[in-house]
Structures are given as C-alpha cells and as structure tokens.
Amino acid sequence: MNLFIKNIGQLVTVASLGKRVKTGSDMRELHIHTNASLLIENGIITAIGGPELLYPEDIDVIDAEGKVVLPGFVDSHTHTVFAGSRENEFAMRSEGKTYQEIAEAGGGILSTMRATREAGKRDLYRLAERRLNTMLRNGTTTVEIKSGYGLSPESEMKILEVISELKRDHYVTVVATFLGAHAFPPEYKDDKQGYVDRICDYMLPYVAEKKLATFIDVFCETGYFDLKMTEQIILEAKRRGLIPKIHADQLNAIGAVELGARHNAISVDHLEKTNGEGIAALKNSQTIATVLPGCSLFLNHPYAPARKMIDEGIPLAIATDFNPGSQMCSSMQMMLTLACTQMQMTPEESITAATLNGAAALGLSNDIGSIEIGKQADVVLYSVHDYRFIPYHYGTNHVWKVVKSGVLLDF
Ligand SMILES: [Zn+2]
Numbered sequence: 001m002n003l004f005i006k007n008i009g010q011l012v013t014v015a016s017l018g019k020r021v022k023t024g025s026d027m028r029e030l031h032i033h034t035n036a037s038l039l040i041e042n043g044i045i046t047a048i049g050g051p052e053l054l055y056p057e058d059i060d061v062i063d064a065e066g067k068v069v070l071p072g073f074v075d076s077h078t079h080t081v082f083a084g085s086r087e088n089e090f091a092m093r094s095e096g097k098t099y100q101e102i103a104e105a106g107g108g109i110l111s112t113m114r115a116t117r118e119a120g121k122r123d124l125y126r127l128a129e130r131r132l133n134t135m136l137r138n139g140t141t142t143v144e145i146k147s148g149y150g151l152s153p154e155s156e157m158k159i160l161e162v163i164s165e166l167k168r169d170h171y172v173t174v175v176a177t178f179l180g181a182h183a184f185p186p187e188y189k190d191d192k193q194g195y196v197d198r199i200c201d202y203m204l205p206y207v208a209e210k211k212l213a214t215f216i217d218v219f220c221e222t223g224y225f226d227l228k229m230t231e232q233i234i235l236e237a238k239r240r241g242l243i244p245k246i247h248a249d250q251l252n253a254i255g256a257v258e259l260g261a262r263h264n265a266i267s268v269d270h271l272e273k274t275n276g277e278g279i280a281a282l283k284n285s286q287t288i289a290t291v292l293p294g295c296s297l298f299l300n301h302p303y304a305p306a307r308k309m310i311d312e313g314i315p316l317a318i319a320t321d322f323n324p325g326s327q328m329c330s331s332m333q334m335m336l337t338l339a340c341t342q343m344q345m346t347p348e349e350s351i352t353a354a355t356l357n358g359a360a361a362l363g364l365s366n367d368i369g370s371i372e373i374g375k376q377a378d379v380v381l382y383s384v385h386d387y388r389f390i391p392y393h394y395g396t397n398h399v400w401k402v403v404k405s406g407v408l409l410d411f
Helices: 024-028 087-094 099-104 109-118 121-137 153-169 192-209 227-239 256-262 276-283 293-299 306-311 332-342 347-354 356-360
Strands: 003-012 032-041 044-049 060-063 068-071 073-075 140-146 173-181 215-219 243-248 267-270 288-291 316-318 379-382 399-404
Touching (some): 024 306, 073 356, 087 099, 109 153, 121 140, 121 153, 121 399, 153 173, 173 192, 173 227, 192 227, 215 227, 227 256, 256 276, 306 316, 316 332, 316 347, 316 356, 332 347
Parallel strands (some): 003 060, 003 068, 073 140, 140 173, 173 215, 215 243
Antiparallel strands (some): 003 032, 032 044, 068 379, 379 399
C-alpha cells in the first residue's frame, strides 16, 4: 500500500543518522521537520520533504491538518501473555499489606502462573490480542513479549507458541523472549538448582531448536535467580544462539548489571537500585539500560537513576514492563510523562528512549524506531499541535491515526 501524508505540523523523525542507538546530548536531537510531507511506498518510507514534495497520482493521501507525527513506540519489555488478574492484591497493597503477606494469601507471580497454566492456548491468544490492540491504539507498533508465567516446560512452550502466533497474525511487530527464569515453580521450591538445570538442559534446547524466542531473560534478584544461576542460564542460551537480557537491580544491587555488561547482554532492565558500580560497568559496554518507570509508580518504589545514566553517556530506553502484578499500564505515552516528571528526563530524551533506543534494545534499530528513508513505515499521528503536549497532558490517549508497515489502520 502506498500512502502520502501531507500538512504535518511537526514530523518528529528521531533520525538516527546511521547510529544504532542515541546517547548523551544526542538524545535531545529529534530532527523535527515542520509543515512536512511523508511518502510511503510498499511499507517503506521513501521520501521526506516539505509541501512541495511530489507524489504519484494514484495514491491514498492523508491530510494531517497540522498535527504531530512520531515514529511508533517500541515497547521493549512486556509480559503481555498471561491469564487472570490481580486486582485483589492491588487492593491489599492499598491497605498496607506486604509482598510476603500477599504471597501467603496466594498472590504474586505464582497466582498468575496458576491461571496461565490452566488457560488454553486460544484463551491466552485472545487475551493478549486484545492487549496488543490497545497498545496499537495508543501508538505502540512494536512489542517485546516475555514468557515466564508457565514455569514448566509445557506451559512455557504454550506461552511461546502463543507469542509466535501473535507474531505471525498481529499488526504489531512482536518479539519473543524466553523468561523461564522468572520465578521458581512450586515443584522446585526446595530444589532451585534443579529448576535452573531443567531450563538449561531441557527447555532451552527446545526453544532454540524451534526458534521460539530471540532473547533469553532472567530475573536476577535476591531470593530469585542468583548471579551464578543467571550466568549458567545466559551462557547456555548464548551457546544456543539466544541473546541475553536481564531483570537487574529492581530490589537489590547484587551485581546483575555488571554480569549483563560482562556477557554483552543487549539490555539490562529495571535498574531502580543501580549504583556507581553498575553505572561504571554500563559505561564500558554496549549494553542498553532499559528503565521501567511505570513499575516504580505502581509499586511506589524508587525510580532508576535515568538522568545520571544519560549524563554518563549510557544508552537508555524506556519500556512499560506491562504485567498483571507490578505494572498494569500499557501506555507508552504515560511512560513519557513519568520519565519527564519522575526521572528528570526531557520530553525529547523520553521520546528517543521510547522509539529508537527501544528498537536498539531489540536489535531492530536498523529497520524501525525512527522516521527515515528506507525504514519501515511505522508512524503515528497525534491530535496535538506540539509533541511536548503528549507527555504534558497525561492520562489520555492522543493518538489520531496509526500507520503500521505502511498500512493505515482502521480502529
Ligand atoms: Zn519485567
């Protein structure tokens, strides 16, 4: 499908100019064209110009009426495939109950695990499809989805197969991550190393052989997967061609960031507790720091030191961490607001972190994440006159139209 978009008030390109990821002051450079036009042919951006830009006669034309156009958001960290919900825990937390008390009352990751194990593939697919539709309507055109609510070979593979089907069917570009190491299932409560071995010797070979995931992820945290277990899983996954990511420094800084940097993880995610040593390790690596401000808001936890990381030249991405326990908001527009108000990032830095740098955290920044000639036409039109209005007027969806891979979607 060919498409011409004219009368764009602000075309926010986030141009990478050939870079994989933006860092430091470069994150503030959005490369905005005013009164712009955009030509899309066969799903690819083929020309960017002003009102004079020529276009073929037999082409669909969108009049943007002076509105703002941004690259589609890339949400590089979500747990979108799950069954059940945990509003009861939300209410318990509001009454001051601790995580331990909630877990004792049958809550936590294991409550979602039980619901997800019981759910059929078709139900899981339908639930996740609806969530992806919401994300798309809110301007997110690429979503990474982790497994991790099955915690047994059969149910983890069931989730990864659902993710594969969504990848095949849905307009959203879906990227799969195997997170068998999300928590310890009840069957291995007293044999944690046994579960790690099960992941390495039984699940990983299957995931790699069937190409069910691009990335491996581990929840490296006190009481969960320690450094040694995380390293064992990462090494085995790398040997089988998967690229590592780590849930790092969410509750305690135990060296997970340093481990990720040492093993060339494409990203380390969370980082609420990252200290000077973690920052130093990231500075000397290619690893992207992915911060998840929605999680800090929802759990009333500290925010990751994003400002310091950007100032130190560390590549930084923002994602939602959408999941039923600790972050039930899938709006990247809301994440921009939290980045600006809670992490001292500028609107420009937060947009870069949510588009190009998110794409880099998935190894996709050559194809998506910015509006540049030759890139996939994932562009979103917003009913606003200035891009800064999006994080400023928060809690509302400003998306007007979504163009995914050159196709104007009809909601
Ligand atoms: Zn997560």
